[in-house]
Amino acid sequence: MGTNNKVHVKKGDMVAILAGKDKGKQGKVTRVLPKTGRVIVEGVNLVKKHLKAGPKIRQAGIVSQEAPLHSSNVMLICSKCGAPSRVGFAVTDDKKARVCRKCGEIADKV
Ligand SMILES: [Zn+2]
Known part of the structure; x- marks a missing residue:
């Protein structure tokens, strides 16, 4: 939705x-x-x-x-793993960010 x-x-x-x-x-x-x-x-x-x-x-x-x-x-x-990875979303500083599900690296703020 x-x-x-x-x-x-x-x-x-x-x-x-x-x-x-x-x-x-x-x-x-x-x-x-x-x-x-x-x-x-x-x-x-x-x-x-x-x-x-x-x-x-x-x-x-x-x-x-x-x-x-x-x-x-x-x-x-993922720029950290260097491997294709599923993207999760996390909320940091009230902003949604994309997160690598493998290593937890935050790709960027959405
Ligand atoms: Zn990663």
Whole structure:
């Protein structure tokens, strides 16, 4: 319930990919799409996109572009453990913070 979405990662986070064709890869979150609960991870889940020449595109061709992944398919890599870890939430100084469930390291304030 509530207005908070379930996206547990933020832009700039290093994450491990848990599912899909890039399972096992790691990358940096470059975009979070809270409305759909999806994230874009640098160099992960690349799809080929055909470009048609038009007013903005000088040359037709194929480009690779990152497609959004559902946030449930990525796991935050703890900067202390260096391993993908479940994220818990803790309240410190009346603020919610993300906490690594393995080592207890506080990732940051939310
Ligand atoms: Zn940790």
